Amino acid sequence: xxxxxxxxxxxxxxxxxxxxxxxxxxxxxxxxxxxxxxxxxxxxxxxxxxxxxxxxxxxxxxxxxxxxxxxxxxxxxxxxxxxxxxxxxxxxxxxxxxxxxxxxxxxxxxxxxxxxxxxxxxxxxxxxxxxxxxxxxxxxxxxxxxxxxxxxxxxxxxxxxxxxxxxxxxxxxxxxxxxxxxxxxxxxxxxxxxxxxxxxxxxxxxxxxxxxxxxxxxxxxxxxxxxxxxxxxxxxxxxxxxxxxxxxxxxxxxxxxxxxxxxxxxxxxxxxxx
Ligand SMILES: [Zn+2]
Numbered sequence: 001x002x003x004x005x006x007x008x009x010x011x012x013x014x015x016x017x018x019x020x021x022x023x024x025x026x027x028x029x030x031x032x033x034x035x036x037x038x039x040x041x042x043x044x045x046x047x048x049x050x051x052x053x054x055x056x057x058x059x060x061x062x063x064x065x066x067x068x069x070x071x072x073x074x075x076x077x078x079x080x081x082x083x084x085x086x087x088x089x090x091x092x093x094x095x096x097x098x099x100x101x102x103x104x105x106x107x108x109x110x111x112x113x114x115x116x117x118x119x120x121x122x123x124x125x126x127x128x129x130x131x132x133x134x135x136x137x138x139x140x141x142x143x144x145x146x147x148x149x150x151x152x153x154x155x156x157x158x159x160x161x162x163x164x165x166x167x168x169x170x171x172x173x174x175x176x177x178x179x180x181x182x183x184x185x186x187x188x189x190x191x192x193x194x195x196x197x198x199x200x201x202x203x204x205x206x207x208x209x210x211x212x213x214x215x216x217x218x219x220x221x222x223x224x225x226x227x228x229x230x231x232x233x234x235x236x237x238x239x240x241x242x243x244x245x246x247x248x249x250x251x252x253x254x255x256x257x258x259x260x261x262x263x264x265x266x267x268x269x270x271x272x273x274x
Contacts, residue, residue, distance in 0.1 A: 024061050024081050025050035027240055029140065029182040040125065041269030042142040042149060043085055046184040046240060047262045048249045052077045054260060062251070062260025064132050065094065069260060085128045085267045092128045092265070095120055099157035103150075103170040118158055119167040121150035123174055128267040134251040135187035135244050137226045138264030141167060141235070143176035149268045154226045156198075160205055164229040179235045184264045185242035187254055189221025190214045 026045035052061030053076050058069040063081065065074050075089075082092040090109045095117045103119030106127065120129050121141070129151035131138045136155035142148070152158075152167045171179055189211035194202075199218040202225065203210035209225030212218065223239070230237050244252040244262075251260045 021051070022053050022076075022080060023051050024048075024077075024084055026084070027184070029238060029240070030142075040144045040147045040271045042144050043128075043267045043269065044140045044142065044182045044265070045085075046138060046182075046264050047081060049251055049260060049262060050249055051080070057256065057258045058260040060260065061262065063094075063130070063263045064134070064251075064261030067134075067260055068258060081130075081263070081265060082128065085265060087126060087128045087267060091126055092130055093120060094130045094132060094263075095151075095153065097132060097153045099153075099155055101158070101161040101163045101166050103152075103163070103166045105170060105174060118153040118163050119150060119170065121148060121167065121170045121174055122268070123148055125268045125270045128265055131264045132261040133184070133186060133244070133263070134253040134259055134261045135192075137186040137223045138184040139164065139167070139226065139230070140182040140184070140264045140266040141171055141176075141179055142182075142266060142268070143171065143179050144268075146175040146177055147268060147271065148174045148176040149266045151264060151266050154222070156192075156194075156202065156220060156222050159209065159222050159225045159229065160202065162229075164226055165233060168230075168233045168235060179233075181230045181235045181237045182264070182266075183223060183227055183230070183237055183239045185240055185244055185247065185250055186223050187245045187252060188243035189219050189224065191219075191243055191245040191254065192222065193217050193219050 029044040049060035054062040054073045096114045104117040131151040139152040141150035193213040196218045206225035244250040
């Protein structure tokens with residue numbers, strides 16, 4: 001397995017319509033880089049819990065709508081992320097994540113409720129795609145030459161049921177060839193203790209995912225498995241260092257139980273015509 005591993009420094013997003021104290025704080029992967037003639041640009045970032053208006057157990061930039069937080073706070077947090085990405089509020093698309101292997105191709109805002117899915121892909125540059133996590137692995141896919149992007153929710157069940165391969169396949173169905181992936185922070189293997197049988201099952205799917213916890217008990221490194229699956233699929237990977245459970249700037253279900261969700265977000269930018 002080979003992959004690039006970067007540490008992305010935290011930086012405040014560009015000024016948005018939100019007040020400075022509630023603006024999202026992103027780990028940027030791609031920013032507004034000069035766009036090569038004929039190719040698209042892409043914005044990819046992972047939110048933190050910094051910024052935002054949520055309170056109590058969800059304090060900060062909670063973007064999860066099913067975690068018990070006040071809907072109005074979630075709406076305002078999502079609106080500030082949409083503004084930072086330059087899309088309309090209803091053009092920042094969240095999935096109804098269900099630890100399945102369904103990937104949906106989208107070409108506009110949801111009509112009604114978001115569909116059950118753990119991956120979304122699009123060719124549209126007026127949409128932004130989001131994946132919510134609080135320990136699971138968020139994956140942001142892009143092919144800037146072909147103009148296709150995707151967001152994937154890859155937890156332990158997703159690693160087991162092949163959501164990565166499904167998403168790569170859906171990207172290719174839309175014309176993608178040279179796909180790159182940004183893999184965001186998640187609970188690390190040391191912090192993800194599991195029963196021995198569960199580790200054995202994960203090892204059967206992805207041998208590199210089998211590991212040990214801080215106390216030497218069986219554990220799973222889901223992100224390592226996901227990175228391995230992406231690499232196997234011919235995808236170039238940027239893996240953001242960090243552990244949700246150990247980093248108080250991130251939401252972690254394993255650490256806190258009742259808590260919010262941070263997100264990976266991706267938006268294709270229109271290609272420049274020379
Ligand atoms: Zn950890």
